[in-house]
Amino acid sequence: MNKDDIAQIRQLLSAPKNIVIVPHKNPDGDAIGSTLGLYHYLKKYGHNAQVITPNDYPGFLKWTPGEETILKYDSQTKICDNVIADAQIIFTLDFNAFHRTGAMEPGLEASKAIKILIDHHQEPDDYATYMYSDVSMSSTCEMIYHFIDMLGDTDKIDETIATCLYLGIMTDSGSFRFPSTTSTTHRVVASLIDKGANNSEIHNLVFDTNSYNRLQLLGRALSNLKVLPDLRTAYITLSQSELNRFDYKKGDTEGVVNYALALENIIFAAIFIEDKQEGIIKISLRSKGGFSVNEFSRAHFNGGGHNNAAGGRSESSLKGTVEKFLSILPEYKSALNYG
Ligand code: 5GP
Ligand code: MN
Helix, strand or coil, X not given: XXXXXXXXXXXXXXXXXXXXXXXXXXXXXXXXXXXXXXXXXXXXXXXXXXXXXXXXXXXXXXXXXXXXXXXXXXXXXXXXHHHHHXXXXXXXXXXXXXXXXXXXXXXXXXXXXXXXXXXXXXXXCCCCCEEEECCCCCCHHHHHHHHHHHCCCHHHCCHHHHHHHHXXXXXXXXXXXXXXXXXXXXXXXXXXXXXXXXXXHHHHHHHCCCCHHHHHHXXXXXHCCEEEHHHCEEEEEECHXXXXXXXXXXCCXXXXXXHHHCCCCCCEEEEEEEECCCCEXXXXXXXXXXXXXXXXXXXXXXCEECXXXXXXXXXXXXXXXXXXXXXXXXXXXXXXXXX
16 A cells, blocks of 8 residues: 555544444454454544444454444344445455455445455455455554554554454454464554553453353264374364254354364365355365465465455355365375475
């Protein structure tokens, strides 16, 4: 984002506007933290701002300041369509293509509002009037901090905004351990703590509020773990009936794939989760080092994301999807055995 863009955006935001802020479907900590962080910032300028998520999000995000103001497109479609129709500016955060918003795609495409994209995923589509895309960033929340900074407004970041932004930096950086965590990330986080983000409490609210069933489901996932040492790959499956047995709630499988990556010598991890309602297998892929799961997912599983973390989907059965995965892997043998 260059100086001209920033000057134009500052001008745009100088008088109150109707503003909609949208994250991707199945919002995670970064999606909720960045949209609400921006929401609270825009409110300070008297804008009529509204966060609309494509659908619901996990219970461990339902303490985020302002969360109760969020409209959910799948259950409040009519109201949302009206709000989108009146929008003068639409911020799209933490995604790179309209289809990642599911059923919101046609409405966003049709809208004449000025679009501002802020995102750290690979290969963003070219729909935005203003685009702040940086794949080297730890999180969209870190980018919102820089965005507010570019607008000359870090002094407007209060405890509420700091809490939202801390949330997403923490979750997307794997609690500050992924390679995307830079010294700048730590400086931003330090500044957020200075502004009032309670780091220990936020961590606790997100990671230490599990239900008994969720931990039991994790136990089942770990006992389903399969290892392919020659391919330095490990994967986990969870069928719909296993999810049902442990009273699956949205978000319960978040982070499970990382356990497969925590194995010695493993650099590629996958989880395949059956979703009977959507009729798909949801796939999460993670890697260490140079093996790009973004490319792997784009090539074989209709998805994408980042080099070391990507999502995808398959329309075959759970068994068929795993078979496909296993049949593709040998092509990558040398890529997986580097170093
Ligand atoms: P997860 O495996 O947790 O669903 O996703 C991992 C990362 O990849 C997240 O940053 C998520 O936003 C991104 N991601 C998941 N699915 C897709 C997809 O279909 N396309 C793209 N471009 N990114 C995705
Ligand atoms: Mn993100």
